[in-house]
Amino acid sequence: xxxxxxxxxxxxxxxxxxxxxxxxxxxxxxxxxxxxxxxxxxxxxxxxxxxxxxxxxxxxxxxxxxxxxxxxxxxxxxxxxxxxxxxxxxxxxxxxxxxxxxxxxxxxxxxxxxxxxxxxxxxxxxxxxxxxxxxxxxxxxxxxxxxxxxxxxxxxxxxxxxxxxxxxxxxxxxxxxxxxxxxxxxxxxxxxxxxxxxxxxxxxxxxxxxxxxx
Numbered sequence: 001x002x003x004x005x006x007x008x009x010x011x012x013x014x015x016x017x018x019x020x021x022x023x024x025x026x027x028x029x030x031x032x033x034x035x036x037x038x039x040x041x042x043x044x045x046x047x048x049x050x051x052x053x054x055x056x057x058x059x060x061x062x063x064x065x066x067x068x069x070x071x072x073x074x075x076x077x078x079x080x081x082x083x084x085x086x087x088x089x090x091x092x093x094x095x096x097x098x099x100x101x102x103x104x105x106x107x108x109x110x111x112x113x114x115x116x117x118x119x120x121x122x123x124x125x126x127x128x129x130x131x132x133x134x135x136x137x138x139x140x141x142x143x144x145x146x147x148x149x150x151x152x153x154x155x156x157x158x159x160x161x162x163x164x165x166x167x168x169x170x171x172x173x174x175x176x177x178x179x180x181x182x183x184x185x186x187x188x189x190x191x192x193x194x195x196x197x198x199x200x201x202x203x204x205x206x207x208x209x210x211x212x213x214x
Contacts, residue, residue, distance in 0.1 A: 001025075001078045001090035010096040011067050012122025012183075013175070014155030019063040021090065024078060028058040031081030036071035036095065069124040069131075072181040073097045098122055099183040100173045109191035112164040115148075119157050120185065123173060127153040130176050133160050135190065136169025166192040 001023035011017050025032060057064040063078070075092035102120040110116050124131060127147055134141040144160045152159040158173065170187030 001080045001088060003076065003078060003090050003093040006076060006093050006095055009094070010098050012098040012100060013067050013069045013071060013124035014122060015067050015098075016064060017067060017095075019065065019076065019078065019093075020061060021078070022061055023080065023088075023090075024058065024060050024063055025080050026060055028063075029081050031079075031087065032058075033079050034063060034065050035077045035079060036068060037074040067097075069126055069128055071095075071097055072176060097176075097181075097183060100124075100175055100185040102171070102173055102185045102188045105171060105188050105190055108189065109193060110162050111193045112162045112166055114162055115159055116162055116190070117157060117159045118171070118173065118188075120173070121156055122175075123153065123155050123158055124175060125155050126150060127158075128175075132174050133158060133171065134174055135163055135166040135171050135192070137163075137165050137167055142166060162192060166190075168192050 001021060003019055003021040005020045007018045007020070008015075019034065073096050074094070076095045077092055078090040080088050080090070100120060100122040102118055104119040106117050106119075118133065127150075131153070133144040135144060136142070142163050142165055144163050144166075147153045147158065147160050168191045169189075171190045172187050173185040174182060175184075176182045
């Protein structure tokens with residue numbers, strides 16, 4: 001197989017790209033696959049795209065595939081399986097992972113523990129261990145941790161609790177890790193509510209709002 005082009009050559013997790021070339025086979029066989037970040041190392045293994053949803057998405061000269069979560073900037077490779085010659089790997093074609101984009105946060109002001117919804121694109125279809133939402137903290141960025149359910153993180157929307165020590169300031173989404181693989185969205189303004197402390201700092205666990213109570 002031979003890759004001649006990838007369109008677009010820059011995209012994010014959850015985006016659909018089209019790979020053109022020759023020798024891909026008339027359809028995706030069980031062992032045929034698209035590998036992202038295909039120069040594998042111990043710290044950054046290959047990431048395989050899931051099976052194409054429709055048979056017509058894989059032809060001998062064209063493959064339409066969704067960029068998987070966990071993919072990083074690096075070469076893409078097609079591996080084709082045919083019974084007559086087992087596996088054959090294509091040439092490498094470079095691909096650039098685009099950063100996530102945050103377009104809104106609602107509500108724009110909330111108490112720690114309350115849920116906010118970030119909207120945008122390229123968040124990836126699920127939250128990975130390296131996917132996080134960073135709020136402004138007293139001494140630097142503070143992570144909001146994990147979403148409450150898997151359904152709260154999609155490619156275009158994240159619903160997540162405000163961390164207990166969040167402060168007014170920018171919020172951003174960060175995917176991946178390391179100096180070359182980390183991708184960060186732009187900042188969006190957020191106002192964390194102030195909490196009057198009266199007699200103590202116990203968190204009201206009945207409401208999970210993080211308000212201080214007596």
